Amino acid sequence: MRTDAMLTAYKTIVTREIRRFMRIWPQTLLPPAVTMTLYFIIFGNLIGSRIGAMGGFDYMAFIVPGLIMMSVITSSYANVVSSFFSMKFQRSIEELLVSPVPNWVILAGYVTGGMSRGLGIGFIVTLLSLGFTQLSIHHLPMVILTVFLTSALFSLGGFINAMLATKFDDISIVPTFVLTPLTYLGGVFYSIDLLPGFWQGVSMINPILYMVNAFRYGILGVSDVNPYLALGMILLFIAILSAISLRMLARGKGIRH
Amino acid sequence: MTNALEIEGLVKTYGDGFQALKGIDLHVAEGDFFALLGPNGAGKSTTLGIVCSLVNKSSGKVRVFGSDIDTHLSDAKLNLGVVPQEFNFNQFEKVFDIVTTQAGYYGIPLKKASESAEKYLRQLGLWDKRNTPAMMLSGGMKRRLMIARALVHEPKLLILDEPTAGVDIELRRSMWTFLEEMNRQGTTIILTTHYLEEAEALCRNIAIIDHGKILRHTSKRALLQQLSSETFVLDTAEPLTEAPVLDGFFSHMDDEGALVVDVEKGQSLNGMFVQLEAQGVRVVSMRTKANRLEELFIRMVEDNNPRNTKQGETA
Numbered sequence: 388m389r390t391d392a393m394l395t396a397y398k399t400i401v402t403r404e405i406r407r408f409m410r411i412w413p414q415t416l417l418p419p420a421v422t423m424t425l426y427f428i429i430f431g432n433l434i435g436s437r438i439g440a441m442g443g444f445d446y447m448a449f450i451v452p453g454l455i456m457m458s459v460i461t462s463s464y465a466n467v468v469s470s471f472f473s474m475k476f477q478r479s480i481e482e483l484l485v486s487p488v489p490n491w492v493i494l495a496g497y498v499t500g501g502m503s504r505g506l507g508i509g510f511i512v513t514l515l516s517l518g519f520t521q522l523s524i525h526h527l528p529m530v531i532l533t534v535f536l537t538s539a540l541f542s543l544g545g546f547i548n549a550m551l552a553t554k555f556d557d558i559s560i561v562p563t564f565v566l567t568p569l570t571y572l573g574g575v576f577y578s579i580d581l582l583p584g585f586w587q588g589v590s591m592i593n594p595i596l597y598m599v600n601a602f603r604y605g606i607l608g609v610s611d612v613n614p615y616l617a618l619g620m621i622l623l624f625i626a627i628l629s630a631i632s633l634r635m636l637a638r639g640k641g642i643r644h
Numbered sequence: 645m646t647n648a649l650e651i652e653g654l655v656k657t658y659g660d661g662f663q664a665l666k667g668i669d670l671h672v673a674e675g676d677f678f679a680l681l682g683p684n685g686a687g688k689s690t691t692l693g694i695v696c697s698l699v700n701k702s703s704g705k706v707r708v709f710g711s712d713i714d715t716h717l718s719d720a721k722l723n724l725g726v727v728p729q730e731f732n733f734n735q736f737e738k739v740f741d742i743v744t745t746q747a748g749y750y751g752i753p754l755k756k757a758s759e760s761a762e763k764y765l766r767q768l769g770l771w772d773k774r775n776t777p778a779m780m781l782s783g784g785m786k787r788r789l790m791i792a793r794a795l796v797h798e799p800k801l802l803i804l805d806e807p808t809a810g811v812d813i814e815l816r817r818s819m820w821t822f823l824e825e826m827n828r829q830g831t832t833i834i835l836t837t838h839y840l841e842e843a844e845a846l847c848r849n850i851a852i853i854d855h856g857k858i859l860r861h862t863s864k865r866a867l868l869q870q871l872s873s874e875t876f877v878l879d880t881a882e883p884l885t886e887a888p889v890l891d892g893f894f895s896h897m898d899d900e901g902a903l904v905v906d907v908e909k910g911q912s913l914n915g916m917f918v919q920l921e922a923q924g925v926r927v928v929s930m931r932t933k934a935n936r937l938e939e940l941f942i943r944m945v946e947d948n949n950p951r952n953t954k955q956g957e958t959a
Contacts, residue, residue: 396749481728
């Protein structure tokens with residue numbers, strides 16, 4: 388396939404993905420906006436005012452970066468896993484399989500689609516947060532890099548989940564039993580300095596802790612971990628998950644007989 | 645002339661050990677209208693699935709217009725259009741979006757894709773439904789949508805797996821006309837069908853597959869010459885209540901009240917007409933029965949499955 392044809396195919400996949408989540412915006416864009424507003428009101432305003440400062444900032448300012456990152460992670464993952472699995476379920480994935488689109492273009496298209504929704508939600512939540520606190524950017528490149536790479540990483544995670552899933556239950560297991568606990572325990576609502584030594588050590592094996600802290604560093608300039616180590620880890624995971632995804636596509640795991 | 649499709653020693657063994665294809669060879673010439681026939685589970689869809697990259701082969705070679713799917717898969721796919729047996733589009737998307745998106749997968753820019761989509765949606769009578777979500781279409785419209793989608797990138801080889809399944813007679817005839825026109829314009833067509841009348845009416849060459857093996861691979865004419873008798877349907881001026889007895893011929897009435905007469909090969913038709921005249925039966929028109937192929941097909945499949953013969957015969 389020629390390069391310009393591959394670019395057209397990539398744009399087609401991305402356009403279709405964006406059209407899909409825009410068509411069902413009450414399911415895709417509205418819920419995270421409502422949920423995050425409630426977090427800001429309840430945790431930030433009501434409870435946060437009694438907690439006081441954390442990491443040198445008032446509690447609302449401390450949790451905003453984590454909540455933005457949480458919405459980016461869950462939306463990126465959810466978009467790819469539900470879209471790709473629906474295509475498998477409806478067999479419309481065959482439209483792609485019979486076409487000459489290379490596997491890496493298919494993967495890039497879905498990941499970009501997931502990132503579009505994840506970053507779009509991140510933008511909406513950021514705008515909402517401005518109604519509750521003032522945000523100043525400490526390190527813009529770190530903010531941009533962290534949010535883009537994290538969104539790409541969880542889009543890849545959603546893609547692998549969709550490839551492996553055989554029924555609709557399978558696409559909710561990971562978000563419910565893995566992603567949500569890791570996010571809540573990933574330092575969104577607290578600094579790990581508050582934890583006893585043992586649990587601080589356990590927290591350090593949670594990859595989401597690194598992403599939340601790298602993003603928080605970019606905005607507030609404070610972090611529980613080295614933000615550059617966090618970026619390196621995200622890049623490493625992206626490389627690993629990309630290789631796994633391409634391998635699964637080449638073998639036709641769950642999509643070819 | 646280049647072959648549109650060449651298959652050599654194609655084997656497919658599924659994960660559970662079931663061997664769906666046992667080393668089949670097949671070739672379809674460019675410009676042909678070809679039928680792949682076989683009972684359910686014979687290996688038709690597996691064969692076409694491998695050609696279309698929906699099924700991984702175990703071994704063997706497949707070439708589409710000379711492009712080997714192992715080494716030049718992208719080139720092979722560019723020449724292929726596929727109409728599957730099951731509806732496989734996103735039911736929530738609009739008709740026009742489904743067709744233009746498919747064109748995009750082939751690298752066709754949106755402007756050109758839109759023109760091509762309009763052309764085929766108009767030809768298939770779906771242009772008025774272009775903004776309708778696919779789920780709102782009737783079964784026949786959904787089938788036509790899949791044909792428009794398969795043609796949007798102007799493939800040289802069109803593969804149709806049971807294209808008229810569940811479609812009413814009127815629509816089936818209009819789809820035949822459309823496919824015949826596509827074939828006349830140079831598109832090679834391969835179809836599988838359960839309606840043997842369809843294969844007999846449309847196709848020039850035929851392969852019969854059963855239990856993963858090709859039983860026959862020849863022209864329709866050569867296949868039909870194997871028949872020892874031919875069946876004629878006679879319309880009479882006055883309706884008959886029962887079939888007249890004709891010496892040397894087997895006659896009966898069909899469900900629509902027409903007289904049906906079997907004529908052995910080499911037997912003169914004059915004798916039949918003399919007897920009908922003598923009995924006061926006036927024939928106003930006559931045609932050959934179109935499902936002769938069905939008879940041959942059943943015979944071949946039964947020969948390949950001796951266990952399917954009646955138990956009483958072997959007891």
